[in-house]
Amino acid sequence: MRFWRTKRKISQFDLSLQMSISARHLSFIETGKSKPSREMILKISDSLNVPLRHRNLLLIKAGFHAAFENKPLDDFKMRIIKEALNRVLEKHEPYPAMVVDFSYNVLMWNSSYQGIIESFTENKSLNKNQNAILMLFSKDGLRSSIQDFNTIALFILKRIWEEAASNQHDGLMDIFEKAQKMVNVDLPSSIETDRSLPLMTLNLQKNKNRCSLFSTIASIGTPVDVTAQELRLELFFPADAESKIFLENLK
Template structure:
């Protein structure tokens, strides 16, 4: 499990005021509302945004917390205000994160035979269990070359997309998820990935119903895909870390695919006792 280092998106020569105003407007929060949440005044918020007042380090971090600014971008705000970054970005293979990696590996293994994986902010797979390996066992090598990307692997015509029964629904769900994250994180790398996967051709985006298959009620949108002649159904759950103090940890997400019907449970348990 490794991670590359990426710098905050602070713009050289651009003060903290315009950056802060940009996050506030993106969150659709007025100066007065932000001031009330941060126990300040709209006048002080205005002075900070126009550059008439320099915020203290703690006040800036308090504003970032109320604006739900991603941890990486909180460093950018601090840099723009003339302060040192507060949150480190530790490589995932650093010895200081040994306990984290061990815990994630244990979590993934404990979820077997069902698929589970860990991705970073751009959906690069940093860890996965044998359940995931089963699903991608016949994916072409060019899609499995490092760095493995979950979105590319799922939506590429040569990847899992050719086996997904409800590709139109699932593709729409994933693209909408990426759009929300782009709005939240303002990540050029994520935008580039979105443009790539959204442009993939979709030969048959609709559900291909089986007339002999009775309809099943689902409690969430399922991922329905074919595997070794069987139709498997999963629902996805995503977990992140609460109050992370490291950029790398803040950008990790654990995705688990929960079997949505007894047939899926039976098939995976037969393949992986």
Template sequence: MALATPTPRVGELLRDWRQRRNLSQMEVSLDSAVSSRHLSFIETGRARPSREMVLHLAERLEVPLRERNRLLLAAGFAPEYRERSLEDEEMAPVRGALDRFLKAHEPFPAIVVDGGWNMVAGNAAIGLLIEEIAPELLADPPPNALRLTLHPDGMAPRIVNFAEWSGHLMHRLRRAAAITADAGLRGLHDELAEYPDVRLDPPQGHGVGEEIVLPLRLRRGDDVLELFSTMTTFGSAVDITLTELSVEAFYPADERTAQLLRQAVGA
């Protein structure tokens, strides 16, 4: 007979988030205008926080919206934040904005990923990045962008600076897992770490002082594309789906790459 797992109390969850942020009770107290004594009582279960207090502390601790709902439920309150599918009618303005951004970024590649790095949208130029990826990696939508990049049947054989790029991505993934406490991201990290030649961190001292940003050097035929990327998020979103969406836009790092991309996409 399986034993039920006890539901964590809100105080325990708040303490976990405080410790995850490497903050003392005194630091949180000063930042949130809540006495350290009262905060201690909340964490130990001696005091029951109000709904407003839970949200106030969650804001100060930068708890993701999905986890704020969990805090509210643990405190006996209804969730505050909704999670809509990107396909919902209410999300039509968001889809339109994303489509316009992706199209406007052509002939340079751009993708939209969710909180698990699953690729939910991309523009026409993304075909240049995934053109030699094994079909089975693209078979189950949405494909995972990190898996497509680091899998030996994905982009990995074409990445000239694979040690640096894989270390960069793994460092980002590990940081995201730590910030969000997302078990799915931790599992993805463990999976990718087992792929051949994947680095957990960029090689120490490589390229220091030589480059402004770390480029992705991707072999395409007899050419090598040099790209760097930026990440854009919905900073003012109050919907869980939107807060977890990011747009990764790739830019040419040199004029030769820009010309090759324009020729390939027909721009």
């Protein structure tokens, strides 16, 4: 709990005031001198906005059952979420879109995303590189088609390192380590990017095919399931008129 409190940059005193308990009691819980109840663990976790996955781990470590389910996306209970995601993917055509978990494993995608993979990769399939990060970094994935790959690679590595570290997510840290080995670089303190645009674009070119993309990322607004909380919906948009035409003609 001390880790999450420090991560959220809140003192024991401020957290105790927020929760209406004594700072002494909170200190005893953090140091293990006092065993918190199940309700207290959930209350502290909620105050610190601890990810649901780690709330379960805190409960289990204290000898309690997990509070939040972790159903796979294909589970019957997740059908309303999957149906909603499918609708967004379909409505986003002719632009690419995909659904990933917290480790960027691709769980769902639309036909335009498949079209991008077929147009700019060697293996023409999502089967070999089912992870979006490894798809970008793999030599038979998108890597050979990415213009200014080193800049893009460093930008993505820095982002997933920060996400993995701040969320203490082992799966994403494993992906970070695999991706870093593919490029064999250390992360710099800062990354030089093209400032002529207000965002980072992914510029792809292979033979006569060229497409420049940027993306937005959305998540489930009120999750009470670990899987639901960790889902990410990434929607890609053309960054210029030429890319818009390319996507509209993509079959």
